[in-house]
Every structure is written in C-alpha cells, then in structure tokens.
Amino acid sequence: MNSTFADLPPTALHLIDTAIASFHRLPGSAIALRYIRSSYQDDPVRSLVELFLFIFAVRYLLAPAYSTSKRKNVPLTEDEIDELVDDWTPEALTSEETTFERTENEKRPVITGPAGPKAKLAGSGRMVTNLGSYNHFNFAAKPELIEKGISTVRTYGVGPCSPPGFYGTQDVHMKSEADIAAHVGLPACIIYAQSFSTISSMLPAFSKRGDVIVADKACNFPIRKGLQISRSSVRWYEHNDMADLERVLQRVVKEGQGKPLTRRFIVTEGLFECVGDMVDLPKVVELKLKYKFRLILDETWSYGVLGRAGRGVTEHQNVDPTQVDMIVGGLAGALASGGGFCASTNEVVEHQRLSAAAYTYSAALPALLATTASETVALLQEQPQLIQTLRENTKALRAQLDPRSEWVRCTSAPENPVLILVLMDKHISDRNLSIADQEALLQDAVDEALANGVLVTRLRSPPMAIGTSARDAEREWRPRPGIKVCVTTGLSRKETEAAGKTVRHAITSVMKGRKWQKGTGPVAATAPVAAAA
Numbered sequence: 001m002n003s004t005f006a007d008l009p010p011t012a013l014h015l016i017d018t019a020i021a022s023f024h025r026l027p028g029s030a031i032a033l034r035y036i037r038s039s040y041q042d043d044p045v046r047s048l049v050e051l052f053l054f055i056f057a058v059r060y061l062l063a064p065a066y067s068t069s070k071r072k073n074v075p076l077t078e079d080e081i082d083e084l085v086d087d088w089t090p091e092a093l094t095s096e097e098t099t100f101e102r103t104e105n106e107k108r109p110v111i112t113g114p115a116g117p118k119a120k121l122a123g124s125g126r127m128v129t130n131l132g133s134y135n136h137f138n139f140a141a142k143p144e145l146i147e148k149g150i151s152t153v154r155t156y157g158v159g160p161c162s163p164p165g166f167y168g169t170q171d172v173h174m175k176s177e178a179d180i181a182a183h184v185g186l187p188a189c190i191i192y193a194q195s196f197s198t199i200s201s202m203l204p205a206f207s208k209r210g211d212v213i214v215a216d217k218a219c220n221f222p223i224r225k226g227l228q229i230s231r232s233s234v235r236w237y238e239h240n241d242m243a244d245l246e247r248v249l250q251r252v253v254k255e256g257q258g259k260p261l262t263r264r265f266i267v268t269e270g271l272f273e274c275v276g277d278m279v280d281l282p283k284v285v286e287l288k289l290k291y292k293f294r295l296i297l298d299e300t301w302s303y304g305v306l307g308r309a310g311r312g313v314t315e316h317q318n319v320d321p322t323q324v325d326m327i328v329g330g331l332a333g334a335l336a337s338g339g340g341f342c343a344s345t346n347e348v349v350e351h352q353r354l355s356a357a358a359y360t361y362s363a364a365l366p367a368l369l370a371t372t373a374s375e376t377v378a379l380l381q382e383q384p385q386l387i388q389t390l391r392e393n394t395k396a397l398r399a400q401l402d403p404r405s406e407w408v409r410c411t412s413a414p415e416n417p418v419l420i421l422v423l424m425d426k427h428i429s430d431r432n433l434s435i436a437d438q439e440a441l442l443q444d445a446v447d448e449a450l451a452n453g454v455l456v457t458r459l460r461s462p463p464m465a466i467g468t469s470a471r472d473a474e475r476e477w478r479p480r481p482g483i484k485v486c487v488t489t490g491l492s493r494k495e496t497e498a499a500g501k502t503v504r505h506a507i508t509s510v511m512k513g514r515k516w517q518k519g520t521g522p523v524a525a526t527a528p529v530a531a532a533a
Helices: 010-025 029-042 044-062 078-087 099-107 143-156 164-168 171-184 196-206 221-230 242-255 281-291 346-355 367-382 385-401 425-430 435-451 470-475 493-512
Strands: 118-121 127-130 188-192 212-216 233-237 264-269 294-299 326-330 340-344 408-410 418-423 483-486 522-524
Touching (some): 127 493, 164 346, 171 188, 171 326, 171 340, 188 346, 196 326, 196 340, 196 346, 212 221, 212 242, 221 264, 233 242, 242 264, 242 281, 281 294, 340 346, 367 385, 385 408, 385 418, 385 493, 418 435, 483 493
Parallel strands (some): 212 233, 212 264, 264 294, 294 326
Antiparallel strands (some): 118 127, 188 340, 408 418, 418 483
16 A cells, blocks of 8 residues: 555545545455456456446436427417417318219118118118128028027127227137137137228238238238238239239249248138139149248138038138138128137237237127127038028029120129129220229119119229329229129028019119210210119
C-alpha cells in the first residue's frame, strides 16, 4: 500500500486504508476481490467492459422517466375542431349499390318457416318447390334429429359462450371430433364453429410469410381469404389443369434450389364451389409425392355427398386419405349442422388448437350442432341408400336441364347435387353478351322460375381481393355467371323432374322473349317477373 500511494498526503492514505478495511468487512468481499484480480490479470479489457456495463445499468435505473413521443399536441379551438369534423368524409365500407343490385334486392324472396323441399314465401304465402337449399338429404325435417336436438338444448343450453381452449369444450365436441375422424379415415379431427373460417384460419396456422402455396385458380372465397391472411407466396395454376400444375410445381422447385428450405403446399377443392366440377385427386397426390409438397384438400362441398358412405372425394376416387396431409370439410351443408372440421394427424390437429385464430378466439360450436353432426354422420354410414337416392334425383334433374336445353349447359360433375348452369358459349359470342348481360338474363330466368313455383338462385361471384388494381382485376379468375340448382331427397323423382322442366322452360322463355340483334347484345327485355307474382 505504502509503495503504491507513496506520494499521497497522509489524510488521503488514511481514507484509502479505511475504505479498504470497510470493503474487507463486507460479506463475500474476498470472493469478489479474487475475481477482480484474476479477471484483470487474464483479460483487463473484460474488466473495463464489465465496469462500463455496471455504470450504464446504474445510470439507466436512476435516470428519470421520459416520453418516446416527439410529436407535440397542437391545441385547437372548438371552432377549429368543428371545422375539421365537417370537412372529414369517411371512406365507404362497401361500394355503392348498383341499379341491378337494388332491383334484385327488392325482389329477393323471403322464406317463412322451415327451408324444406316445399317452402312458404313471406308476404304472398305461396308454397314453392325449394331447389335453392343445401338440405340435400332433408335432414332438417327428420323427426329423430329434431327430438335429439331438443334434448341436447335442454341438457347443454344453446351455446358454451367460450372458446374451446377455456371452458367451451364439452363432451359432445370430443365425440363429434372422434366420429368425423373415424368416418374420414384419419387419426384426429378438430371442429371449428364456422364453416367459412375453417380453412381461412387453418391455412395461416401452417403457412407463413416466405412459404409457398400452389392453388387452383377456381378456389372458393374462404380459401382466398386464408391465402391472403397467411402472406405466403401464392402461385396459381389453371383450373383443374394437371399439366399446368406440374409446370408450376417444377418452377417452384427450381426457384428454391440453393435457398433455405420453406414449407410448400398444394391447395385445391374436392368439388369446386364456383364451377361444380371435381378434382383429379389421384393425379394431384401423384404430383404432390413427386415434388415433395403437402396437400390441403377442401371438401366443404364434397363431404357427405361423394363416396358410398359420404366420406368425400377420397372415397369416391379410391384415394387413401392418409395420402392427403389435411382434409377440410363443412358441416353446414349436407350434414344439416354447422361449423367445419380439419382431419389429419394428431400433431397437425393439436397445433391448430393453439395457432388457429378462429378456434382459439371464437366461441365453441353449440352442443346442438355438434350432436347433429355426429348423428348425421352415423346416418350416412348406416343408410347408404340416402346417397344413392340423392344420386338418382341428381341424374333425373340433370337430364331435364343439360341435354334438353338449347340455351344452358351444366358445368358440375355428374355426382354433384349442386347443378351450376351457364349460358352456352355460342349464344354468348353470337349475341356479344357481357357479364352484366348474362347476369341480368339469368336473374330474369330465376324470377320466371319462381313465378312458376320453383325457387332457385344465381351463382354468386366471390369478391375480389383487397387492394386489387384495375389491371390485376382484369387478369383475376372470375366464375362465369350461372344459376345454382340444388337437389334434395325430400322430393320424389317425379317432383324433381317436374321442377327441372319448370326451370328449363323459364330459361327458354326469357331467352326467346328477348329481341336480339346479332353482335350487339339484347336490344329490349321483357319486364322482370315479380318474385311474389
């Protein structure tokens, strides 16, 4: 000590000795001293860095709080605030209603009571044949299902009022998931509370920014919303064109060579909602295995109606369901329930319980609908004649529309109970019909059919993606205007044929009632028939 501080005055030496003595009396001082000496001898730079960090931490903790906002609020007078409010015009949430849409909404028929095969119109009280409902098996009027539903409501109430991850899961939900998984032929299943949000929430749970999704151009609107939310790189291939699909897959694989691995998916539908035709699933599975992609199959419109027991396109085309990575289906259509499901492996299902927004943050499916789904799945397996009757009625109705009509053709697959009718190409080209012309003609045909006692509806086009420019809107795939006719087993074969004949005559009446001038479209039109005429 004396040799080190020899030049210091006695008072300073006394203070230093006192400080050293006080430091040695502190608990653990010997350990700290040995650490400092060892650190200084081995690496003095480290000691300086640690001292700097210690001083910085002390200064940070003792520093006064401050605001990170650099903006200063400018005080405004009441008159200035009122002037700004008067000048502000909020942006419209939707586009303005067109004249055609306004007229259509005013004539829109309203059903009072059950939407069965025979429906009652509000206002006029007329009974019409209902070919506009997805109640394919007429489960909505089945007495045993109604009694089961009433009993479920009395036991469980109308809804759990909580997400499944909290206290919304009930034993009926677990039973429905097990029943659907066993029916589809996959290890596990998860049930969502809404059919629309099933695939639009499931897709972002697995595909993120930087991943690649190859999708059919005719995919429905829920799929498109899921693709948009996922922010993945989306590559489109021509509708149901397997050669173009392989070309896109080859390009994706080639572009990914030498880059970090990303997740890659193929997304398609079983029965396409906007076209009605069926996917070539064996070929898609072959390409999926060849180029090492994962396959997501949306069976919202094929589950319950295709296959001997309604298992969907996998059963119909003899494809092992385990070859499909994720099968998504809807319960709100043919099964007369609500919500949707995703069937896959246990790992895929459990991942969604924490990562799928629509499952995590939405109230669980009401017990009534979960029970109904289990019951209808059991009925399809126990009574395969239901599907056979539906196919016979579909064949009978199609025979009245597609080959016998000189104006429209059916784009749906022969087994699809939802028949989509579009105008023939020759009539569109000969009369130079625009999209608006086709929609107006088909809407008149719908009104004419309703006036003659048959309720059908037009095919609704999905809205364009948010932020789509005018140039991209021209290139975006859009379904052709069409009429949607839904088949049901609630009608006999004779009644189905009669309804099909009425629809065909309505289309013929409207098309022949127009005055045409070749190459200029419709010159004059008959007045639209009122819905309740």
